[in-house]
Amino acid sequence: MRSSLFLRGGALSAACVSVVLVSAEVRAETDFVYEEVSGRISLESREFPESAVFPGQASHSTGLVFHPKLYVEDADGRSVTVAPFFRYDSADPRRTHADLREAFALVFGEAGDSEWEIRVGIDQVFWGVAESRHLVDIVNQVDLVEHPNEETKLGQPMAHLTWSGEWGVLELFGLTYHRARTFPGPAGRMRGLFVIDDEHVSYESSAGEWNLDLAVRYTQSFGPVDIGLSAFDGTSREPSICPTPVPTAQLTQHYEQIRQFGIDSQITIDAWLLKLEAIRRTGFRNLFCQQEEDYSAFVVGGEYAFYSVWDSPADLSVLAEWNYDERGQNATNVFQNDLFLAVRYAFNDVQGTDITFGVFEDVDLESRVLSMEFNRRLTDYWTLNVEAIAFVKIGDKDFLQHGLENDSFVGLNLGYSF
C-alpha cells in the first residue's frame, strides 16, 4: 500500500518535472552549472517502558532513515530538486515506508516591479506561526507514522505560482492528487484503541484522490506585524475517521470536500513573539463521522526570550499557547481546549545544544502530556537528538487519546548529515 502510493506519487511528479524540464529545454541547451547532493542518514530507537495494551505491539523499535537530496541549477538559477525519503522500522511494518518528499522544478523572474516564481512537481509548503499546532497549514498531508506531533509531511503534487511586490505576496496552488494520511499499524505504538484502515480510503469527490484542490494565500508585513490570509477549497487533508458498517477493530478514513479560510499573524517586538492562527472550516464531519458541523478554531499565544541568562551565553525562552475548537467534545482532534506551556534553554555553544520541556494540558478533559527534547551537535557532521513523551493522564472522556495510556516513550536519534 505504502509503496504503491509512493510509486503513483513518484510517477506523477516525474511527469510534472519532465514537463517543466522539457519546456526549459526549449530555450536550447540548459547546462546545469551547479549540482549538489546532500542529506541525512539517521539511526533511531524508541523505548516504551510500559507494557503494551494490545498483543503484538513491540516495546522497542529500531529504525533507519535515509533522506538524500539532489539539487541541480542552471546558469539562470532555474533548478530541479529531488528528495526521496526511506524509513525502515523494526516494529511496525506500516512505519517502514518510502515517500518522495520533493521532486520539483523551479523557475523565477521579474516582471516590472514585481517578482514571480513557479514550482511544479512534488513539494512541501508551510503556513503559519504557532508552535504547538499548525492550524492553518493545509497544503500537505501529515506523515503521522513518523511522529505524533504532525510536523512531518508527505510530498504533495502541485503547481505553485507566487507573485510578489511592494503590495505583498500572493500564492496560488493547484493540487492535483490527494495523499491519504499514514497511521500506525496493529503492531505499532501510539495507534489508539482502533487501527485505522489504510487500504480502503473513501472520498466524497467522485474524482476520488484525483480531485483538483485549490488554495490561495496572501501574506504581507507591516513593520513588526506579519499577516497571512488563506483559503482552501477541495479534499480535506484531515481524514474523517468513521466506524465501519459492520463493527470491526478497524476504523476507516473518509475524505470530504471542505472549504477552509485561515488567518495567521505574528507581532515581533523586542524579545516578544505574539502569535495567532484561526480557521473557519465548512463541510467537514465531526467526531466519528456523526454529521457535518461547520466550525471555527484558533490557537493564540506567544513566546518570550530572556537573553544571556544568569551571566551565561544561554537564552531561555518561555512559550504559551491556547488551542480552542468550538466543536468541543465533537472535535476531531485533541486540541478542543488545551493549553501548551514550554520552556526552551538554548546554550548557544559550539554544539548548538538546546533542551525543551513542554506540557499539553487539556482544560476540559483532564488529560496531560509531557514532552522533553534535547539536541546537540556532536561533530560538524553528527548530531544527537533525545526526546521523551509521557502520557501522564488521559481523561475518561478524551476518546481520541484512549489507548495511549501506556505509550509513553523515550526516543534516541543519531544523525549523520552530508
Place this chain on the structure above:
Amino acid sequence: MTDRSHSMQPDCLLLAAVLVLSAWFAAPSTAIADTHSPEEAGLQIALEARDRGTGFGDFTARQTMVLRNRHGQESRRDVRIKILEVDDDGDRSMFVFDQPRDVKGTAFLVHAHRTEPDDQWLYLPALKRVKRISSSNRSGSFMGSEFAYEDMTAQAVEKFTYKHLRDEPCGELTCSVTERIPVEKGSGYSRQVVWHDHDAFRIWKVEYYDRKDEHLKSLEISDYQQYLDQYWFAGTMTMMNHLTGKSTVLNWSDYEFQTGLDDGDFTQTSLRRAR
C-alpha cells in the same frame, strides 16, 4: 517545535560585512583631531567613514569561520552571503549556511534599519518554514563563535557615542584610536576601542570591554584588498576571547561586486528558494 537551527538563531548576523566595510574617509584625521573636541573628532571619523564606505551597490562572498577552544579543538562554519545597499536605510542581507551540515540550507534574511530595530527572518529547510525572529538579542554568541550578533551587525553611526583618544603607530601605518560607547541597552559592552589607519581609514583592531569593564575580547583584521578601485574589504578577522581562551578566525573569500542583486533577491519568497 525545537528545530535545531533555532538554537543557532543568527540574530543580527548582518555580518562583519559592514564592519569590514571600513573604507574610511581619507580625510587627515590629525586635522580633525586638532580642530575638534575629542567627541566631535570621533563622530566626524565615523560619519565620514559611513559616507565613504557606501556606494558599492551589492556584493556576494563566502565566509569560513574556524572556532577554536582552549584545547585547540576546532569546529567549522561555512556561510554564503549576499548584501544589497538600500538608499536611506540599512542594508539587505541574506546568509545561507553550508556547514555544519545539520543546518545546511538554513538561511537568514535581514532588513537592517538605521534607527528602528532590524527585521529578521529565518528559513528552516527541514520544515520549509520561514520564521520571523526577534532582533533584540544583541549580545548573544553567533553560531557558538566568539563573535556576538552585535559584532556582526552593521555598525550604524547612530548606535554609538565617540571619543578620539590618541594617534599612534600601527605597523607601518599611523592609526587613530577612538573609543565608542554603545547607545543601545541590549549591548553586552560598556565600550569598544577602535584603531583606524590614516591611509585609508581601515579598521585594524577593536578591543571590547564587557559590562564590568573587563577587557573581554580583541578583534584583529588583516589581508585587506581594494575592490572597485575604491573599497577596502578584509580577508581575515580574528576574534580572541581573553576570559575563556577561545578564538574564532573568520576568512572572507570570493568577493563579487555589482552582481545585479535587487530588492527581489531579499524577500521571504527568495529566502525560501535559498539552498
